Amino acid sequence: MSSTASNLPIAKAITAGLRDAMTADDKVLLMGEDIGPLGGVFRVTDGLHAEFGSQRVVDTPLAEAGIVGTAVGLAVRGYRPVVEIQFDGFVYPAYNQITTQVAKMHNRTSGAVNLPIVIRIPHGGGIGAVEHHSESPEALFAPTAGLRILAPSNSQDAYWMTRQAIECEDPVIMLEPKRRYWVKGDVDPDHRPELTPWQARVVRPGTDATLLAWGPSMPLALESAQAAAEDGIDLEVIDARSLSPVDFPTIAASVRRTGRLLITHEAPVLGGLGGEIAARISEQCFYHLEAPVLRVGGYHLPYPPARMEHAYLPDLDRVLDGVDRLFEH
Amino acid sequence: MSSTASNLPIAKAITAGLRDAMTADDKVLLMGEDIGPLGGVFRVTDGLHAEFGSQRVVDTPLAEAGIVGTAVGLAVRGYRPVVEIQFDGFVYPAYNQITTQVAKMHNRTSGAVNLPIVIRIPHGGGIGAVEHHSESPEALFAPTAGLRILAPSNSQDAYWMTRQAIECEDPVIMLEPKRRYWVKGDVDPDHRPELTPWQARVVRPGTDATLLAWGPSMPLALESAQAAAEDGIDLEVIDARSLSPVDFPTIAASVRRTGRLLITHEAPVLGGLGGEIAARISEQCFYHLEAPVLRVGGYHLPYPPARMEHAYLPDLDRVLDGVDRLFEH
Amino acid sequence: MSVFRSTIPDVAADEPMVQLLAADGTRSPHPEFDAVLAGSGLATPERLRGYYRDMVMIRAADLEATSLQRQGQLGLWASALGQEAAQIGAGHASREQDYLVPTYREHGVAWARGIEPWRLLELFRGISHGGWDPNALRTHPYMIVLGSQAPHAVGYAMGLQRDGVVGTGDPTTDASVLALFGDGASSEGEVAESFTFAASFQAPVVFYTQNNQWAISVPTSVQSRVPLAQRSRGWGIPSVRVDGNDVLAVLGAVRSALDSARAGNGPMFVEALTYRMAAHTTSDDASRYRPAAEEEEWAAKDPILRLRRHLEQQGEIDEQYVTRCDEEAHDLAMQLHHHIHGMEDPDPVRMFDHPYAEPHPIVDAERAEYLEYISQFEDEEERA
């Protein structure tokens, strides 16, 4: 065990989580493109190949369906594969395996087979990349029963969600906030957090409105709350943390207090996960809502070229504009 | 041109639409598994291979990514490929091509290349089938910009949407209501309908609440309205018709009149397209809604075995229960 | 010949086919496979009679299933008629510790692995999506999304490597995997990726295609211009084409490939040339795309008749045995008939049982909602 609290960037917290999981259970193995000697293009598996060897840190052929599909077979055989998809935009060749196999095998076997597979996906934009490197595909996976989705936003969650996703008997997609990989935070690997990974966290209590975000959008949410506070608006900020299942009770409880909800995510608003959340909260908090649930997110466009992404991504002004609109009602 | 109004099952109306499109434009060609001499497993392409030959009605190798991917190349070369995916559950191997290529090529080429590709998918459940044959994947495609999605619910729409989807310069996914393929209806191939394919249709005007559905759920929606009428509740029934883009103005206008909205679809409620619609309508009609937007649909489960599907699919009782709940508020 | 052309066989369609039993039951020698069969004890007269019985039994079950479907008892049935030798042979060629990864038409393989036919029928009836424990029976569930099972097979084989049960030199404990897919499914990219993984990691997996000439209405020639057996050679995966209606050729090829794989020599590929005698499924009408003459031609190559003729020629089977097999087969069919007709529909609440292995709040809430909703009707019924 890493066994000492420390200050780590999110990427390194995941590395530590992987290392500790591999040490704790020799059925855990890593698979993916360039995760071996290179340590992954984001260096998340840095050092693990040297430490655990090529049977447990496997540089695979370049074929995402093959990676996820062989992970299924390994899981049936009793292994706990942790798969790295290099970028969000390259998960789609594995979409069939994830949607029809990973998600459904437990159900297909009437519960006889568990598939404790973790699919790690660096996700989101804002890194000035070329096409296909900045996607936010959460809504393309969340509707599929059998999958779980986690989206850590800080180092402590990154460490523990990695551990807990690997321990989970269900398949888990981990959406890692790629543009925050190098943001540091405290990690305490010795004390299992009280919150389960499936629970949302109220990161900043507030009274006037609720602001919900996750993963890479959390810093923006907190920054927005601070700015709003300067304008006299006290926002309650919630980190959704789990995107499947979404912790609706925690969100609803907050909205019942504040009467207003703004959701922000990088994915397009149209068809984004915010829609499902808005729909449920609108239903569950019908009599508490003083304004419609609003969303600030990407547009219904292919993710734009890097020099335009600042206008596509939610930013402080757009979130504050959303907050203002919450109070126009 | 078929040139005479007639009474046709939905499947045959699509056949007629394909035939007329192929006659009108020799760049139109059909591709898919078993669409040639067999006429497709649902016989939608019946007779077309004999009529147009194997250069225009192409039995392809059994590889969905290859089918959609070669359609992209044909479209770049100036053809208008109409692709048949045999069942909804088998579209996922082509998901990468659809999501990263079909949807994005026009944008990627800064508008230089159009991809007038139609992807026909028999969709939905209720046919007593084995696994993977009863899926409702609309929410897995609707978030992706660049795609359009049509869901005809009757023969006239089936004919004309086929024609119009093929004429459209954008790629269109046609979700065909497989369990209604043999339901007959009038088709008038001579008069282009006034409504564009992208508009919703108020199928039954009503005053007390709006019931929105599409494709295979339309008969249920109408049946429900009739049953509700007997209970003194006058439902306005809307056929969404286009699922991308959804015609929000028509729906919102109705809800502003009725003050209530129930959405029913076969896909799981959680993460279904109804969520996005509920979220938008809740926002746009905030002051008009007398009850939260409610949804009746599938559960967050893999589509169940045939002998349980009746309990999974929305039925008259569940929709009426939803209607009742609209008035509990 | 050009530097390009010289790289492929001159007449690519000329792929030899290993046959040990001719259609009339005549036995030809095949030094390599004969040795395998002799060494394995897989071809003793007693075993051969057993395969005959197996094939008769599974064909009876298959025909009964078709008639159950006609009676509305099954939603669908995918008949394996004509493929009995290819399936019974492959099933028995595998060893106890091997893991088999089937498609949806592997009734003979399932039978050989000890999976009762009613479990298959359950699936086609629409009771469950898969009824057995894959690890207990060392057989993957029936798989419907074509080709998707192939990487699972390779992954499982990679697991065997990590478990240290490959290449130890003891074939009674070393294990390997048999990955089954059809001629049509061979075109799926996931199958190709499976070849890549298997070759790169030298995984102990044998790919096995029953080339039954058709993928629904599409002939194999659309999937490959050259014999399918050649496909894997592009990865350096050795392969062979055998007569799939010849149980001995299938046994020899599959056992020898599995044993090579378990010994640590990497993947192999076997193409068994056979014929789907029935329509694709009970929903299909084969007369729309293939001539009756073709069906008749293949009827003459029937794998069951062939083995019986061989056993008769060897004097290893008598009328009595044949009759007993027929009777047992009839009994099996009757059992299936009664079992299925007597089946009650499952309580739909069971659909909430296994979406997840761990508790899930949405599923729990929806289950509760469903039960509450259903209870209204029960209340009504009670009141009525």
Place this chain on the structure above:
Amino acid sequence: MSVFRSTIPDVAADEPMVQLLAADGTRSPHPEFDAVLAGSGLATPERLRGYYRDMVMIRAADLEATSLQRQGQLGLWASALGQEAAQIGAGHASREQDYLVPTYREHGVAWARGIEPWRLLELFRGISHGGWDPNALRTHPYMIVLGSQAPHAVGYAMGLQRDGVVGTGDPTTDASVLALFGDGASSEGEVAESFTFAASFQAPVVFYTQNNQWAISVPTSVQSRVPLAQRSRGWGIPSVRVDGNDVLAVLGAVRSALDSARAGNGPMFVEALTYRMAAHTTSDDASRYRPAAEEEEWAAKDPILRLRRHLEQQGEIDEQYVTRCDEEAHDLAMQLHHHIHGMEDPDPVRMFDHPYAEPHPIVDAERAEYLEYISQFEDEEERA
């Protein structure tokens, strides 16, 4: 040898490599490709000097792009250093009417097709996702999702068949398609499916892999245990391995394959063995996974130097020409430098321009919303 083993080459790694120019510039004869080169006029001294110039130019552009990236002017750059012969050769081997389907590292191919380097740089700068008209330049956009372009190439080739411009006997109007992908991408299932479609429909497409030894940090041996050239033979697609740093071998192989395809003889596959001299991209650190010695070994096989030596040996190039090429290359680099440094960022509203070809109410509404939102700030600025 077993019936299995006899189906694959004995030592699979023994794949002959066609080479016309040795590393030191020595020319060896190759009757078949010599005839192709002679017949096509592709290897006149003038053309060869042209290729030399092309390679020098594109290398200069490439190096400049790397430095522009270091200056923060590009988000990323994928250098093609070392692959100039493989790209310039393939580009020029294609005929005007052919359609080329590149990946994201095809700068030499783009150059040969008349696509100005600044258009490539735009992409890496993050101005657009693709700036040219594929039909006008008969070159597909740069493609990033590995392998996804391969079926497009086959589909385009199927379109050529339907247009009647294949196999008419006139190579000056008959057309074919060149589908490019890397050694890494060759593992993607979509590439395999492309082989299947191309073989089944005998589409006029040539698959072309620049095996530059690496897929980021993963050596080609992980993608295939046997030489990649052998892959396509599993489909009966003839193939050849050539020295990818030898522009003559590339020209001969690719032209002869394209001409065979356009003549109606179906697909072919060419593997060009080359080396990615730089890191994968400017984000990559190659020292983490490959030894400097390897890079040095390949530096000695430099394709540009090789052609120059050959031309020198033939007395077909002089110091003056070399100097002029260097000067032109320097000018090109300077032009690129100024062009890129002078570039203004596009108005983000342009992101709403091309999601759809036809009007779309959601896009229109969101564009309007965006403009209104933006106008607040303009108002503020005006007020300020």
